[in-house]
Structures are given as structure tokens and as C-alpha cells.
Amino acid sequence: MMAKCLDHLRSKDGRWNASLALLxxxxxxxxxxxxxxxxSEAWPFLISADTGHGGNRLFTNLLQNPGWYPLExxxxxxxxxxxxxxxxxxxxxxxxxxxxxxxxxxxxxASAAFARGFRLLLNLLAGIPSVVFGLWGLTRLVxxxxxxxxxxxxxxxxxxxxxxxxxxxxxxxxxxxxASVPRELHTGAIALGLRRTSQIIHIMLPxxxxxxxxxxxxxxxxxxxxxxxxxxxxxxxVQIPATLFEPVRVLTANMALEMAYAVGEHRASLFASGxxxxxxxxxxxxxxxxxxxxxxKFARHD
Amino acid sequence: xxxxxxxAAYTLGEMxxxxxxxxxxxxxxVRDLAVYYGxxxxxxxxxxxxxxxxxxxxxxxxxxxxxxxLSTLNRLTDYHPGVQVRGQILFDGHNLRQESVDTLAxxxxxxxxxxxxxPFPLSIRRNLDLPLKEHGxxxxxxxxxxxxxxxxxxxxxxEVCDRLDSSALSLSGGQQQRLCIARALVLxxxxxxxxxxxxxxxxxxxxxxxxxxxxxxxxxxxxIVTHNLAQARRVANYVGFFWMxxxxxxxxxxxxxxxxxxxxxxxxxxxxxxxxxG
Numbered sequence: 146m147m148a149k150c151l152d153h154l155r156s157k158d159g160r161w162n163a164s165l166a167l168l169x170x171x172x173x174x175x176x177x178x179x180x181x182x183x184x185s186e187a188w189p190f191l192i193s194a195d196t197g198h199g200g201n202r203l204f205t206n207l208l209q210n211p212g213w214y215p216l217e218x219x220x221x222x223x224x225x226x227x228x229x230x231x232x233x234x235x236x237x238x239x240x241x242x243x244x245x246x247x248x249x250x251x252x253x254x255a256s257a258a259f260a261r262g263f264r265l266l267l268n269l270l271a272g273i274p275s276v277v278f279g280l281w282g283l284t285r286l287v288x289x290x291x292x293x294x295x296x297x298x299x300x301x302x303x304x305x306x307x308x309x310x311x312x313x314x315x316x317x318x319x320x321x322x323x324a325s326v327p328r329e330l331h332t333g334a335i336a337l338g339l340r341r342t343s344q345i346i347h348i349m350l351p352x353x354x355x356x357x358x359x360x361x362x363x364x365x366x367x368x369x370x371x372x373x374x375x376x377x378x379x380x381x382x383v384q385i386p387a388t389l390f391e392p393v394r395v396l397t398a399n400m401a402l403e404m405a406y407a408v409g410e411h412r413a414s415l416f417a418s419g420x421x422x423x424x425x426x427x428x429x430x431x432x433x434x435x436x437x438x439x440x441x442k443f444a445r446h447d
Numbered sequence: 448x449x450x451x452x453x454x455a456a457y458t459l460g461e462m463x464x465x466x467x468x469x470x471x472x473x474x475x476x477v478r479d480l481a482v483y484y485g486x487x488x489x490x491x492x493x494x495x496x497x498x499x500x501x502x503x504x505x506x507x508x509x510x511x512x513x514x515x516x517l518s519t520l521n522r523l524t525d526y527h528p529g530v531q532v533r534g535q536i537l538f539d540g541h542n543l544r545q546e547s548v549d550t551l552a553x554x555x556x557x558x559x560x561x562x563x564x565x566p567f568p569l570s571i572r573r574n575l576d577l578p579l580k581e582h583g584x585x586x587x588x589x590x591x592x593x594x595x596x597x598x599x600x601x602x603x604x605x606e607v608c609d610r611l612d613s614s615a616l617s618l619s620g621g622q623q624q625r626l627c628i629a630r631a632l633v634l635x636x637x638x639x640x641x642x643x644x645x646x647x648x649x650x651x652x653x654x655x656x657x658x659x660x661x662x663x664x665x666x667x668x669x670x671i672v673t674h675n676l677a678q679a680r681r682v683a684n685y686v687g688f689f690w691m692x693x694x695x696x697x698x699x700x701x702x703x704x705x706x707x708x709x710x711x712x713x714x715x716x717x718x719x720x721x722x723x724x725g
Contacts, residue, residue: 329565337578338554
């Protein structure tokens with residue numbers, strides 16, 4: 146058995162296979178190392194017992210501690226978690242309907258030549274670095290909002306910039322989910338004399354639902370993890386905003402802003418935020434993967 | 448210009464099997480029909496009459512234009528990019544190829560069943576409810592009655608009456624195909640086009656669907672594309688035989704079923720139906 150393995154390794158093909166396997170194992174190990182690193186750095190924050198109030202510090206910090214005053218040892222993450230969620234949900238709320246309309250237009254209405262050009266444009270848009278979106282937001286969008294409702298840098302600005310960033314993803318994924326619906330369903334709807342709007346609303350959209358939801362979840366994960374563009378336009382005041390026009394600080398921006406000088410428990414709290422974000426984004430990606438697989442299975446008519 | 452509703456229900460009654468059928472009264476008259484993909488003709492010089500209440504089977508090898516022919520009859524070819532149709536198809540005396548024809552109403556009167564069952568990924572009930580609503584049947588009680596009737600007509604009612612709200616995709620292949628037939632019948636069409644309706648089914652389901660097809664004779668006009676000669680012989684009143692000549696599909700022979708199978712006039716037909724060629 147051993148000899149056979151060694152023989153295999155001596156052959157050229159065997160060496161190639163072995164090095165590929167090693168490389169893959171290395172990548173997995175690297176991923177695990179990052180997770181372990183995050184956990185070990187966040188550990189002091191996760192387990193520290195709260196001497197003041199009793200009970201678990203993490204729980205108190207997340208939900209009860211009334212503010213983010215790291216120098217005084219108060220690490221209330223709640224406003225930033227809420228801001229992250231609000232920015233994500235707001236961006237989805239704007240980008241989903243618009244992206245869906247774009248996807249439907251691409252699949253059912255646009256001419257082949259226009260669709261090709263439009264698709265290219267969407268791909269380019271999806272590839273623009275987020276800092277560029279941030280620059281645009283900072284120099285154009287924020288001043289507009291300031292004229293309307295000062296101070297300008299606000300939850301609304303963050304939502305608008307993010308929705309522009311995730312719009313191409315939603316448009317492209319919903320177009321491809323619609324394209325993956327079995328052709329015979331569309332033909333069947335036509336042969337029954339259904340109007341085009343009914344074909345799309347009643348047959349094609351329900352049939353493409355899981356793919357569209359998967360794309361939206363991926364976009365949500367991106368919105369949640371986005372740092373630079375949001376940091377540039379959101380104003381970064383730690384507070385639970387009462388209106389759309391108040392500045393907010395999201396979890397990612399907080400990490401980027403404070404990492405440079407944070408020490409001790411403060412530093413650990415930032416790592417804990419990172420761990421939380423990573424786990425949520427992984428969870429979202431996993432959901433998107435499951436839904437996408439469902440769509441592909443359905444497309445094959447299994 | 449199309450009349451929206453079928454003028455009369457068809458009550459031609461039971462036909463005897465295999466016999467030359469009903470009083471021939473053409474409902475579709477096809478004249479010099481040709482189908483082009485780009486500049487290449489795939490089908491040319493097809494002229495035939497489809498008779499009311501009869502089953503017309505179209506036989507011939509794959510790729511000789513039978514399905515293309517079928518798709519011209521409900522203008523599904525409008526949706527095939529690059530396809531051009533020439534010639535005349537008279538339906539109730541009007542050329543259904545005219546631009547002014549309301550294709551939605553036309554497709555209500557001429558239904559179509561496909562090779563692979565294609566139920567919508569909705570509930571069983573919604574599969575039938577949707578086309579009814581779409582064609583303006585507003586009264587929910589009437590829709591309910593029509594749905595029940597259509598499911599009974601295809602022999603599916605007893606099998607699904609207790610799970611009308613479960614997904615149509617949970618049905619077996621044969622049940623799905625019968626659901627698709629019910630979905631077409633619920634609109635009370637005059638003509639039903641069937642593109643190899645049994646070929647994707649297992650032998651038992653295929654048998655059930657074939658029996659259903661025979662039961663529809665007389666009440667509907669059926670045009671069936673089939674590769675199964677025995678099936679054509681069992682169900683059809685009229686048979687059209689297609690064959691490729693110089694890469695173009697042609698209608699070689701058209702006639703009553705028994706005559707075409709037992710005393711074909713064309714040598715090619717004789718060879719094909721006897722299994723010597725094809």
C-alpha cells in the first residue's frame with residue numbers, strides 16, 4: 146500500500162495531483178487560521194465578566210450598554226449593529242425593485258444587441274472600486290442632501306451609495322435566474338395565450354424566485370461588509386438615528402476608524418465585531434448558495 | 448377579426464376506431480405552406496385539410512419539419528427568431544397568418560401540448576386557474592366548475608381532488624402531461640395540437656394518455672405529431688407523411704389512416720410504414 150503510494154508520487158502525474166491537493170489544503174488551512182486569529186483576538190472581549198453589573202459582558206455590551214465610550218470601558222455595539230442593518234435593508238429596498246426591473250428588461254424586452262451592451266455596462270458598474278463610489282457620494286450626493294436636509298453625511302447617503310453599488314449584482318443575477326427558467330415553461334405560457342406581462346409576473350418570476358433571492362442575499366452580504374464607501378458618506382457618529390438624515394456609524398467603519406489606536410479590550414471589541422460580521426456574511430453566502438443550487442436543479446427539471 | 452368565443456360545442460360523438468371518420472368538414476385549410484430558417488427552407492409545399500372532430504396524425508423521421516408545421520398553426524413560430532412562414536392557413540375562412548389576427552385569442556382556440564410535460568411551478572389548481580383568469584373568466588364559481596370539469600375530462604380528478612393546492616411538480620410524468628392537457632382543455636379550444644405527447648412518458652402513462660386522446664376525438668379536433676407508427680395507426684383518422692427531399696421537408700402523402708397504412712400510393716410511404724425505411 147505504502148509502496149504503491151510512493152510509486153504514484155514518483156510519477157509526474159502523481160506529483161502534480163499531490164501538489165494540487167497540498168495547495169488546496171493550504172488554502173483551507175489559511176481560511177481556518179484567519180477565523181482562529183479573529184477568535185483569539187476577540188476572546189478577551191467575548192468572555193470577560195462584567196464586574197459592574199454581573200452576568201456576561203458580551204451580552205451586556207451588545208444590548209444594554211448605553212454607548213460607545215471605549216476609553217471608559219463602555220462598549221455598546223448596538224447602535225452600530227443597528228446602523229449596519231438599516232443601511233443594508235435600505236439599500237436592498239431600493240436596489241431590489243430597480244435591479245429586478247433591469248433584469249426583466251434585459252431578458253424579455255431588450256433587443257439582443259442592446260442587452261449585450263447593457264450587460265457589459267452592468268459588469269463594469271459592478272467592478273468599480275467602492276472608494277470611487279465613496280468619492281462620488283462625498284463630492285456630489287452629500288452636498289445635494291446638505292442643501293435639502295443638513296448635515297448631508299447621513300444614513301440616507303449611505304443607503305443611496307450602497308444601493309447603487311449592489312444594483313448591478315441584483316440586475317445581473319435576476320437576469321440569469323430568469324434565463325435559467327426552462328424554455329418550455331415560457332413556450333407553454335405563450336401557447337396558452339397569456340399576455341407577456343402575465344407570462345412574466347405569473348410564470349417566469351415565480352419560477353426564477355430562488356435564483357433572484359439568492360442574488361439579493363449575495364448583494365445584502367456585500368452591503369453588510371462594505372466599508373470604504375459607507376465610511377466616506379455616513380458621517381460616522383455613533384448613535385441610533387431618529388431620521389434618515391442623521392449620521393450613523395456602521396460596524397465596518399468603526400473597525401477601520403479605530404483599529405489604528407485601539408489597545409486591550411477596545412481592540413478585542415473591534416475583533417469581535419469583525420468575527421460577528423464574518424459569521425453573518427458566511428451565513429448569508431451559504432443561504433445564497435443553497436438557493437442558487439435549488440434554482441439550477443429546478444432549471445434541469447429534476 | 449377572430450371571433451373570441453367558439454361558436455358551438457362539438458358534439459360529434461364517439462367515433463369508431465380506425466375507420467374513415469366523420470363527414471369531412473375542414474376546420475383548417477393549409478395551402479402551399481413553407482417555413483424558412485433564415486434563407487433555408489425547412490418545409491415547403493405543404494397543402495392539407497384538417498377535418499373537424501377528427502384526429503390527424505403527422506408521421507415521418509425526425510427533422511423533417513413536423514414540429515415546425517405544428518408551430519405555424521398557432522403562430523408559435525412568431526417567437527422563433529429568424530423563422531419565416533409563407534403560404535396560407537385558413538381557419539374559419541380567415542387566413543390566420545395575417546398581421547391583424549389576435550394571437551392571444553387564436554391560441555385560446557388552438558391549444559398546444561408539448562413533448563415534455565410543462566406544468567407551471569404553481570399549484571395544480573393555479574395551473575388551470577391562471578389561463579381562465581387571463582382569458583376573462585371572472586366568476587370564481589364558474590372557474591371552479593370549469594377546472595373540475597377539465598380535470599375530470601382527463602381522468603385526473605379522482606387522483607388529485609384532495610390535493611389541488613399542492614405543487615403540480617409533485618405529480619408523476621404521466622399525470623403532469625394529463626394536467627397540461629387539462630390546462631389546454633379548460634379554455635375550451637376547438638383544436639388541440641400535440642407534439643409527440645407520449646414520447647417522454649413511461650409505457651403505462653403513455654397508454655393512459657393515448658386512451659385520453661382517443662376519448663377526445665369528436666369533441667375536439669386533434670393534430671398529433673408522433674414517431675410511433677403503431678400509435679398513429681391506433682388513434683388517427685387522417686395521416687400525413689413527411690419526408691426530407693433535398694434537405695427540405697415535404698408532405699409526401701396525406702390521406703385516411705387505413706388507406707395510407709394499407710394501400711399507400713407513394714412508394715416512399717409504403718417503405719416507411721412497412722418499416723423498410725426511416
